[in-house]
Amino acid sequence: MRGQSPYSRVERILEYIHRHIDQTLGLDDLVEVFGISRWQLQRIFQQQTGLNVAQYVRELKLSLAAEKVLTTHDRMLDIAYQFGFTSEVSFSRSFKQLFGLSPSQYRRRGTKVGLRNPITQRAEHFIDSTSLQTRIEHRPEFTVYGISSPLNGLLEASPNVATIVPNLWETLFSQLGESTKCKAQLVGVVDTQQQTPEHANLHYWAALQIDAPSAETIQSYVTQAKLSSLVIPTQDYAVVSYHGLASGFSQLVEWLICDWLPQSGFDSVNGFELEHYGPLTSHIDTPTDMEYWLPIRTLP
DSSP states (O other): OTTOOHHHHHHHHHHHHHHTTTSOOOHHHHHHHHTSOHHHHHHHHHHHHSSOHHHHHHHHHHHHHHHHHHHOOOOHHHHHHHTTOSSHHHHHHHHHHHHSSOHHHHHHHOSOOSEEOOOOSBOTTOSSOSBOOEEEEEEOOEEEEEEEEEEOOTTSSSOOHHHHHHHHHHHHHHHHTTOOOSOEEEEEEEEOTTOOSSOOOEEEEEEEEESSOOHHHHHHHHHHHTOEEEEEOOEEEEEEEEEEOGGGHHHHHHHIIIIIGGGTTEEEOSSEEEEEEEEOOSOTTSOEEEEEEEEEEEOO
């Protein structure tokens, strides 16, 4: 292992984990294979991925197990044993901690929620993040309130994202004025429903998702800030988290669509792409935790 960069070491560790994920795979097993101390292994892995080794292995195992729960009629005990759990009780406890549902409840629900995907490559062009991990989520219908404008996307010959998007958010904050007292989340929405190979026909929304809204609260926002409503239908998404400036989202989207998607086993669908910026604040250009939600379907 001498002479290798920390990331090349992590790449080898990740490759080993992914090849042996259906086997008993503890930290001591990795220490023995790679010949470095527990502390060194944890430090390098945490530094390059932002994750604890045991956490990463556990979440991958449980995500694969969740796929089995949804796509087979196997007994929960058999699935538990397959992924190295010593009992159905320990499997169920860990499963509920990650997904918020027991395996049986997850099977009855029948939708993919919170599935983690393997880290497959380094995102070298991100300043605040050296590795990116996606997860698969199913989200029910919800409504946002905001303003919109036509948009030339990032992959077009003359994209105007860098001007349209900041201007829309600036206009939204100006329209909101003092009417920002209720709890709300900032959500950017890219409407790709009318997109065709010949014409992009994109619209971007700078919008709010109002937490636990009342009819009076919504009416107040719509009236005072002159907002329109947009219903986001039920959809499956690939989700990736990011810490940094909002301007970094352009690189995040490019990575997700051009690098991750072609080898993911999923395909994108026309719908509503979501940018989650977190709680309502006018300081959108300060580093923060954000997420991008890409509508997907499983390839046949």
